[in-house]
Amino acid sequence: MQNLSPPHGPIMEGFGDRFESPEDYILTCTADIWEGRGIAALDWHYADDLLVRTPAGIHRGNDAGKANTMATLTEFPDRQLLGEDVIWCEAPDGGFLSSHRILSTATHRGGAFGPATGRPVRFRTIADTFCKQNRVWDEWLIRDNAAIALQLGSTARNVAQALIDAGDHSPPLTPETDLPGPYTGQGNANSWGDRHCDLLRRLMAHDFAAIPGAYDRACHLSSPGGAESHGWPAIEEFWIGLRSALPDATFDIAHQIGRTDAACPPRSAIRWSLTGTHSGWGRFGAPTGAQIHVMGVSHVEFGPRGIRRDITLFDDIAVWTQILLQT
Template structure:
C-alpha cells in the first residue's frame, strides 16, 4: 500500500486510528502510518493541541526554514516563531487541503502541505496590537522529512490576506518593515542576492514549441515545460493548452481568477514588472487523488523592478519571489490552481528594504 490522500476524507477520519503502517517509514514514530498521516497529525498536535515541545522531536536541530523574507535555522527558531504566531492568533485552526508528496524513506519524503487557517487576532505580533478581527488565509509548507524529523522547510503564507482581514495594507506593512534598522536586517540582503544570482545564471530555454505531456504520466516534465514556455519564454498564448477553459485560480491576497484570459493576464502582469525576470522550478511532486493528478511546484523568480506593472512604478531594486503552486489536473489540463507567495515581503523589497 501507499499513503492515503486527503481527497474526500473528513478530519475525524484523518485524526482517528489509521491501522497498520501503509508505507516504509524508517525511524518515524510508531504513531504514524504514512507520510500524509505524519504531516497532518504532527501539524495538528503542535498547532491545535499546542504541544509546542513536540517540535524538538519533529524538526532537525539545524533545520533551515526558508521564507521570502529571510531564513530561520534550528529548533529554537521554529519554537519561537510558533509561539509568536500563537500569541497573535491563539485560537488558530488549520485545515489540511492537500499533502502532495514524493520521495522515499532513504532519500527522504518531500511533502507540500496546503493549509487553510482560521484565527482571531487576540495578541501583539508582526501585525501590530490585537484587533479582535477574524482572519482566514492559506499557507503552503514544503518539508523534507527523514526519520521523524523535518530537516528542511520552505514556507509561503498569504500574509497580504491576513493584513486585508485586519483592515491593514500589505504595501504599507512592507514599507514599514523596510525602515527597520540595518542590524535587524543583517544578512538578509546577502542571502537573497545569492538566490537571485543562482536563478539568473541559468540559461534561458531555446525558443521551440514542444508538446506538453499528459501531467498524469509525466508531471515533472509537464511542470518544467509550463514554466519554460509560458513564463520564461513569455508565451502566454500557451495557457490555453495547459489550463481548462473553466479553470479556477487562487492566489496571493485571496485573488480569484477564472479561465484563460484572467490567468494569462495575471501571469503577464506579474512578469511586466521586470523585463529580465527568470523563473526556476525548484521542486515538483505529484500524487493521484481520485480521478485527479495533483502537482506541487515550488518555484523562484529573480529579476529587477525595472518596469511599471502589477506592483506600481519601477524602482530599480532587485526582486526575489519564493512561491509554491498546487495544480489539480484532469484529462491532461489544469482545472484548479492555488499559488501562494508573501506580498508583504515583496512590498518590503520594492520599498528598498534589504
C-alpha cells in the same frame, strides 16, 4: 502514472507505528503542534539544526522554530489549520519531501500585523518539508501574508514599510543569502509534474497563448492576497502581471512533484523562483530598478480539459520589503 509506495515501506522507516503514510504524518504532527499546543514536541519533531527558509529570510535551529510558533499563536490564538492537500515524493536517501497546503482561519489579537483588530482572517500557507526518521530536517515555508494585511484593512506595501520603520532591516531570502541544507533532491519523475513544469516555463518565457490549451476554461485560481478568480482572463491577468513587473528576471524550478493517488485528481507541486530587476509595470507598480527575488510554490489539479485548479503562493510583503529597502 501511479507512484504509490507501501505506507510502511522504506519511506516511513524510522517513523514508528503511529503514522500510516506521509500524509498522515504531516497532518497529524501539524495538528498536534498548532491546535494541540504541543510546541514542546518540536524538540523531537524538528532537527536541532533545521533550516526554515521563508521569503523574509532564514531561521536556523529549533529554538527559532518554537519562538516563531508561539509568536504566531499569540497573534492568532484561535488559528485552525485545515490541511487541503499533501503532495509528496520519496527523498533520494530515504524519507520524503512533502508539499503541504494549509488554509488557516483565525482572529487577529495583535502582534506583527499591528495592534489587535479582532477581525477574522483567512489565509493559505504552503510548506515544503524534508522528513526522515520521524523528524523534519529542511523546510521552505510560504505564507500569504498579503491576504492577512488586506483583511486587516492595510496593504502589503504598507505592512512592509511599517516593518522597516520598526527597525526590521533583516535581509530577505535571495540566492546569495540562501544556505545549503541536507535535502538535495529535485523531486520525482512524473508526467503530471513534467506537464506542469513545461507550462510554467512557457509562461515565464512570455508564451501566454499557452493558457487556453493548458487550463480548463472554468479553472479556479487562488493567488496571493487571498484572491480567488475563475477563467482564462483571470489567469492571464495574474501571470502577465507578475512577469511584466520582472520582464528580464531569471526563472528557476527548484523542485517538482507529480502524483496520482486513489480518489484524487492528478496533481503537481512546483517550487520555483524569479530573480531579477523590477524594471516593468505590473504587480508591484511603477518600476524601481530594485533587485527582486520571488520564491513561489504552485499546486495544480488536472481534469479532463486541463488544469482545473491552480493555487499559487508567494509573499507580496517580502517582495515589497526588498523594493522599499532599496528605494
